Amino acid sequence: MITIVIFKRKKVATEAKRKIVLTKEITNSIITYAKSWHPNEGILILQGKKEKNVIRITGLIIPPFSTQGPYYSGFPVYELPFDLSYIGTIHSHPSGSNHPSLEDLNHFFGLVSLIICYPYDVQNIGAFDRNGNRMDLETECIN
Numbered sequence: 650m651i652t653i654v655i656f657k658r659k660k661v662a663t664e665a666k667r668k669i670v671l672t673k674e675i676t677n678s679i680i681t682y683a684k685s686w687h688p689n690e691g692i693l694i695l696q697g698k699k700e701k702n703v704i705r706i707t708g709l710i711i712p713p714f715s716t717q718g719p720y721y722s723g724f725p726v727y728e729l730p731f732d733l734s735y736i737g738t739i740h741s742h743p744s745g746s747n748h749p750s751l752e753d754l755n756h757f758f759g760l761v762s763l764i765i766c767y768p769y770d771v772q773n774i775g776a777f778d779r780n781g782n783r784m785d786l787e788t789e790c791i792n
């Protein structure tokens with residue numbers, strides 16, 4: 650006996666907006682990292698998982714072109730493998746504006762660009778797509 654199942658798919662007229670989710674640990678690490686680089690910019694590669702329209706950030710990686718930070722000395726950056734879990738970057742803006750610059754958009758990597766600006770609190774984090782449009786950002790509660 651053969652059973653035939655027909656899946657009916659609803660067509661979505663417009664592309665659903667993606668949402669970025671940051672865990673408490675990731676948020677805290679980003680804040681600490683940005684503060685440690687102030688008044689310079691710091692940058693990290695985001696590791697994450699994409700499920701439907703939710704991108705969940707699960708890890709932070711020091712990029713190979715960055716100088717070594719105080720928390721990751723000895724990290725073998727020259728052995729960084731190509732990894733499909735690298736889905737974007739986060740960098741800091743000591744200026745006080747978390748909007749992406751033209752240069753940021755020209756060097757866009759992955760699916761999302763997170764920017765945290767001075768004074769580096771949770772509400773200073775912004776998420777942007779490669780066109781510079783703001784994406785929804787959800788940070789799991791921190792205190």
Ligand SMILES: [Zn+2]
Pocket residue numbers: 740741742749750753764
């Ligand atoms: Zn920037």
